[in-house]
Amino acid sequence: MSNTATVENAVRRALVVGASRGIGLGLVQVLLARGWQVTATVRDTTRTPQALLDLQxxxxxxxxxxxxxxxxxxRxxxxxxxLGAGMLNLxxxxxxIMGPDHQRAEQASPEEVGELFDLNAMxxxxLARALLPAMACEGVIGFLSSRMGSVSLNESGDRxxxxxxxxxxxxLSRGFAINEALPAGVGVLNLHPGWVQTDMGGEEAPVTVEQSVTGLVNVLEAALGQIEQRFVDFEGQTLAW
Structure with a gap:
């Protein structure tokens, strides 16, 4: 009885949101290979990609x-x-999304701005706020951010x-971390995955999906039990806000 309880308690559970392709799909692959119990979300289960079905x-x-x-x-x-209260470690x-091709404030319609900011920020x-009760103490919430989200490091002004x-x-995640996640014993990471060879990053990107997701999982696993918020890249280097 006690051995069974020990095994059950040792199971690590992760939820990966946006697992259809690219970095999300890669994260699922690495987590499963490392023995995690994974829930992966897609926008439409009737169009679940074959790669995810093969993993299942x-x-x-x-x-x-x-x-x-x-x-x-x-939903x-x-x-x-x-998911249940306190059941997620990660x-x-x-x-x-990248947003409109023009990437110019003066050209952007309210609809374009609304869609971009809603999906990327709001x-x-x-989601994190709704799922905070499902997080286990000393778990980690990881937001896929970008080095491009750093005001200090913006030296080109593009996109x-x-x-x-x-x-x-x-x-937004900073306020959430200070007021809600950290007091609940849950760490928060804002993650820069690198410039990755995905549909968004393009073929000329220097970082492969495998390199990015392996690094990201290393960073996430190392952060378990660390009740803090950090802005880091896939190699664990701290980035300026």
Whole structure:
């Protein structure tokens, strides 16, 4: 009886939001390979990518696939209830968009700005806040941010709308960390995955998905039990806000 309880308590559970492709899918692969119990979300389970289905065939009950569209917040309470109180050791929110091609403030319509800031900044915060009761003490919430969200490190000024949305995420998550997550015993990481070879990053990016996600999981695992907020890259280097 006690041995069974010990095994159950040793199981580490992660939720990866935005696991259809790229970094999110890569995070699921690495976490499963390291023995985590993983719940992965996709926007539409009827269109779950084959790569994720293949992982489920390989890992069986260790991988659960759920439907979650960050643009619609009505199911967040449902998801939190389904996960159960204190059951998650790790929550990684990796969904996001680049925004309009022009990336210019004076050209942006209210609809373009609204969609970009909602998906990149507001929706991750809503989700983290809704799922905080599901986090175990000494667990970690990881927001996929970007070096581009750093005001201090902005030396080129390009992609100004995307930069602004990630800076907004950093600001919102800071308030959430101070007032809610850290007092609940949950750490918060704002993560720069590197310039990665994804659909968003492009083929010319210097960092492979495997390099990025392996580094990110290393950073996330090392942060378990550290009740603090940090802005770090996939190699664990601290970034200026």
């Amino acid at each position: 065939k390989t890992h069986g009950a260790a991988l659960e696939i759920l439907e979650l569209d960050l643009a619609h917040s009505s 967040l309470g449902e998801l939190a209830a389904a 929550l990684v929110i990796s969904a996001g 929706a991750p915060l809503r 100004e709308l995307y930069r602004a949305s990630k800076a907004a995420l950093n600001s």
